[in-house]
Amino acid sequence: MWIAMLVMCAMGALEEVPITPPVPVEAAAPSMPVDAPVLERPATVVLRLTIDEAGEVSRAEVQSSAGRVFDRAAMEAAVRWRFQPARRGEAPLEVRVDVPVHFVPEAAGGVGAHHHGEAMAATAVPARGSGATGDRSSVAGAESPSDEPGSATASRSPRGASVRSSAAGAVVPSDEPGSATASRSSREASARSAATGAESPSDEPGSAKASHRSMESSAHGSAAGDASPSDATSLASSTQAGSATGALALDESEGSASSGEQGATTEAKSSERILSTTVRDVAAAPPPVAVGDFHIEVGQLADVPRNSASDLMLLAPGVMLANHGGEGHAETVFIRGFDAGEGKDVEMRLNGVPLNEVSHAHGHGYADTYFIIPELVDALRVTEGPYDASQGDFGVAGTVEYQLGLKRRGLTTSVSYGSFASRRLALVWGPPESSEATFVGLLLRQGDGFGPNRSYANASAMAQVELLLGDDTRLRLLGTSYGARFASAGVVRETDVVDSRLPCAPDADSQFFCFYDENQGGASQRHIVSAELQSRLKRGGRLVQQGYVVLRQTRIRDNFTGFMQDTPPVGQSQRGDTAEGFYRGNTLGLRGRYIPGVTLLGEARPLELGYVARYDDVRARSRRLRDSGGAPYATLYDNQVRTTNLGGYASLRVPLRPWLTLRAGLRLDTFLFGVEDLNRPAVDRDGPRLTDESVDAYGFFASPRASAEVKLSPRLTWMTSAGLGARSSDAAALSDAELAPYARVASGETGLGWRLEGEGRPYTLEARGAVFATRVSQDFVFDERLGRNQPIGASQRLGAFATGRFVWSEWMDVQASIAWARATLPTPGASAWKLWDGAVMPYIPALLGRLDASVRGDVTLAGERVGWNVALGHSAVGPRPLPLDRYSAPVFLFDVATRARWSWVEFGVSVENALDTRWRETELNYVSNFRGADAPASLLATRHFTAGPPRTFRGTLTLYLDFEEDSP
Numbered sequence: 001m002w003i004a005m006l007v008m009c010a011m012g013a014l015e016e017v018p019i020t021p022p023v024p025v026e027a028a029a030p031s032m033p034v035d036a037p038v039l040e041r042p043a044t045v046v047l048r049l050t051i052d053e054a055g056e057v058s059r060a061e062v063q064s065s066a067g068r069v070f071d072r073a074a075m076e077a078a079v080r081w082r083f084q085p086a087r088r089g090e091a092p093l094e095v096r097v098d099v100p101v102h103f104v105p106e107a108a109g110g111v112g113a114h115h116h117g118e119a120m121a122a123t124a125v126p127a128r129g130s131g132a133t134g135d136r137s138s139v140a141g142a143e144s145p146s147d148e149p150g151s152a153t154a155s156r157s158p159r160g161a162s163v164r165s166s167a168a169g170a171v172v173p174s175d176e177p178g179s180a181t182a183s184r185s186s187r188e189a190s191a192r193s194a195a196t197g198a199e200s201p202s203d204e205p206g207s208a209k210a211s212h213r214s215m216e217s218s219a220h221g222s223a224a225g226d227a228s229p230s231d232a233t234s235l236a237s238s239t240q241a242g243s244a245t246g247a248l249a250l251d252e253s254e255g256s257a258s259s260g261e262q263g264a265t266t267e268a269k270s271s272e273r274i275l276s277t278t279v280r281d282v283a284a285a286p287p288p289v290a291v292g293d294f295h296i297e298v299g300q301l302a303d304v305p306r307n308s309a310s311d312l313m314l315l316a317p318g319v320m321l322a323n324h325g326g327e328g329h330a331e332t333v334f335i336r337g338f339d340a341g342e343g344k345d346v347e348m349r350l351n352g353v354p355l356n357e358v359s360h361a362h363g364h365g366y367a368d369t370y371f372i373i374p375e376l377v378d379a380l381r382v383t384e385g386p387y388d389a390s391q392g393d394f395g396v397a398g399t400v401e402y403q404l405g406l407k408r409r410g411l412t413t414s415v416s417y418g419s420f421a422s423r424r425l426a427l428v429w430g431p432p433e434s435s436e437a438t439f440v441g442l443l444l445r446q447g448d449g450f451g452p453n454r455s456y457a458n459a460s461a462m463a464q465v466e467l468l469l470g471d472d473t474r475l476r477l478l479g480t481s482y483g484a485r486f487a488s489a490g491v492v493r494e495t496d497v498v499d500s501r502l503p504c505a506p507d508a509d510s511q512f513f514c515f516y517d518e519n520q521g522g523a524s525q526r527h528i529v530s531a532e533l534q535s536r537l538k539r540g541g542r543l544v545q546q547g548y549v550v551l552r553q554t555r556i557r558d559n560f561t562g563f564m565q566d567t568p569p570v571g572q573s574q575r576g577d578t579a580e581g582f583y584r585g586n587t588l589g590l591r592g593r594y595i596p597g598v599t600l601l602g603e604a605r606p607l608e609l610g611y612v613a614r615y616d617d618v619r620a621r622s623r624r625l626r627d628s629g630g631a632p633y634a635t636l637y638d639n640q641v642r643t644t645n646l647g648g649y650a651s652l653r654v655p656l657r658p659w660l661t662l663r664a665g666l667r668l669d670t671f672l673f674g675v676e677d678l679n680r681p682a683v684d685r686d687g688p689r690l691t692d693e694s695v696d697a698y699g700f701f702a703s704p705r706a707s708a709e710v711k712l713s714p715r716l717t718w719m720t721s722a723g724l725g726a727r728s729s730d731a732a733a734l735s736d737a738e739l740a741p742y743a744r745v746a747s748g749e750t751g752l753g754w755r756l757e758g759e760g761r762p763y764t765l766e767a768r769g770a771v772f773a774t775r776v777s778q779d780f781v782f783d784e785r786l787g788r789n790q791p792i793g794a795s796q797r798l799g800a801f802a803t804g805r806f807v808w809s810e811w812m813d814v815q816a817s818i819a820w821a822r823a824t825l826p827t828p829g830a831s832a833w834k835l836w837d838g839a840v841m842p843y844i845p846a847l848l849g850r851l852d853a854s855v856r857g858d859v860t861l862a863g864e865r866v867g868w869n870v871a872l873g874h875s876a877v878g879p880r881p882l883p884l885d886r887y888s889a890p891v892f893l894f895d896v897a898t899r900a901r902w903s904w905v906e907f908g909v910s911v912e913n914a915l916d917t918r919w920r921e922t923e924l925n926y927v928s929n930f931r932g933a934d935a936p937a938s939l940l941a942t943r944h945f946t947a948g949p950p951r952t953f954r955g956t957l958t959l960y961l962d963f964e965e966d967s968p
Helices: 002-014 068-078 299-303 309-315 494-498 508-512
Strands: 023-026 043-051 057-064 082-084 086-088 091-093 095-104 113-118 274-280 293-297 319-322 332-335 346-350 377-384 398-404 410-418 422-430 439-447 456-468 473-487 521-536 542-558 578-595 607-625 632-657 660-677 693-711 716-727 743-756 763-783 788-808 812-825 847-861 864-877 891-902 905-912 920-926 942-947 952-961
Touching: 043 068, 057 068, 068 095, 299 812, 299 847, 299 864, 309 319, 309 377, 309 398, 309 847, 319 847, 422 952, 494 508, 494 942, 891 952
Parallel strands: 095 274, 346 398
Antiparallel strands: 023 082, 043 057, 043 095, 086 091, 113 274, 293 377, 319 332, 377 398, 410 422, 410 952, 422 439, 439 456, 456 473, 473 521, 521 542, 542 578, 578 607, 607 632, 632 660, 660 693, 693 716, 716 743, 743 763, 763 788, 788 812, 812 847, 847 864, 864 891, 891 905, 905 952, 920 942
């Protein structure tokens, strides 16, 4: 008897601790690949995922292929998924699971990316070293209820829903080293888009992210259904035939039912529920219109130190930023050989909302992106050149669109403190039950600046929600609010710095960072409300409608010449040249596009039609301020401007041969200007008159665009593009009843694009290069007397660029680019083909280089896993031509950052301008007088500059707070 009791006790002691399967927490559905063939029947990819102890997908392998295109799309989505880890008792462990991903043609059913528990047969795979005999036991899946028919989003189970498993469905640790086809070490990382520039899946209807559910069942164990503890398992627990408790826990959506209610049955062997993904045919971004059309996912390169969202533009080749006005003033953008000012030659958009401001007091097209919270920028679409039919006003050198999204769910809090008392607080939150398109963000910044008269303070809030309105429609509501105040040191004369004449300490550094006029600086407010309705139509068509309202006010004060522009009353001294630009504007707009669900020569949805309607009501005023006290003493202009822009475009893409695709587009724009000049003289040569006058003008232009794409090999593409674009008139310069003039740009580009990815490679490598030529009928150059750009006539450009990006799983991300451009003023009467001839335009650098790199990994310290990151940013700017045949010195800047993360706590340190270079962010050459109101003005031009930031340190504490589900 005691022997039997001893045997039973020994068997009980050896009884295995039960294993709880992983539970999906974040599992966004893939989108239909843009280069996928037209589906006639469903295609299924079966992935084998390794889910580590943190619930991350550390490895993804294709067990059953549906073709390279679908395999890649499935894996790119899978490496972003996140789970509650499997557990043996209370200890998390690594497991392997099989997950099917279904790609279904439109004719096969409803619309939308769709997760559900779906029955399928899974093959148990013994883990290496587990002691298994290598037997494979078939596991048959019981049929399960789906979510609401046609639902674009699966439900989420109530918090605390549990998962139980039987011996038949036991989860097993996986320690098998293997050749991974995709891997992941951090849930924040994102898959890179293809060279075609495909947009994020969240950018079109039908690609809504699926949320998650927990599955609950119990089983009584059966010898027929037992599986080895070393077998792989599916993502949900098993049921036993005839078990009354074998139910699937769904949330309370209409049409939900338990498996018992559905009458589910199983075979004699145990069965398992498996997380399955079905991808309906959803919209994707059209292929690029030019080699210089970039869809840039920020991804891991967000680790590189950046002060604002404006700095993200540096990820595009041939872009340089400069700022002469302080932290809060819009950046001066140099792109593709253009001095685009603060936006006059580059169209800026945020989720489709235009940011360029018409007839701004600081310059037509002024666009401030400082209000955008960098943590909420998912990607940028940068189209260099006027080659896409959807590009509108100001798109002379190109278009930059910020695309918002927050991949990480939960609350992230970041607090920074650095040199010169800089403080930064960022809070971003993604509700767990929602997609990446739903988020809330708050950003507060304050500091003393890196020298006198450079203090700043600003606050920004951004929120967006995505609502599903039925199976085929979704609504995105976006709101932003921003306020800022900043001081500016302005420009200083190089001779005064060398001779230590500035009102600061006499040492070289104090003089370099000193200033003249303490009245310089500004303030800014911006508020945006946008509603975007996206609908999926029959046969895969798309309809997007968006309405927006923008409220804006700015006040900027600059002094570039000191005491030269004033004509004082007799017997008085000059009062100073400080110019105050005031702008207040309200913008109402509509935009939309329609993509019919037709197929032409095998090309799905080849046609796109779109429209824009925008109304601006603005007040723009410029005044001179006294050097002492800053009171206004003269009005330069004061205009009430009302403009209406109505436009439409059509674009057609036709594959004439398997290797040749042509694209053509046409855009038409009309402008109506109404200007009320409030600063007319009270007396003219005919006698007294009123001090206001009205002017009306009308403008119209057509802009054709075309491109040809030749596939030289599966990885190598040759593309040639050409197009006409335009910049509208500054309403302040119009005459009554005139046909409003506009600047016309003609541009052409040809180059190659190459991409290597997939086929079992854990890395992606992309490279592009092109040469281009551009001619503009009316260009602008900076005028120091007015403190803004003024017209100078026609200009031309010849240039080239090369860029490459290398991504190795989630470990390394490196991007490098180099660009060259020569901008000249053509010789009068010379042929338009002589692009090299003419005087070089000032201030535009001929050579630009940029490197961004980030490396991530993890180490084990004291038994705890600690993640680490090292990032580097490097900018190289060649000599910039100045007036009178002068050139600036080249600039080389290095920024570095490192971070370490343990559990939910992360600490980082960044160093900008690590070599502490004394560099000049802006350099100008002209005549000025800063010696005083009564000092004689020099007639010789001399160099002026604004100092760039010295070496700055910043420490950051980040807390990752997940309020998603209770731990199991």
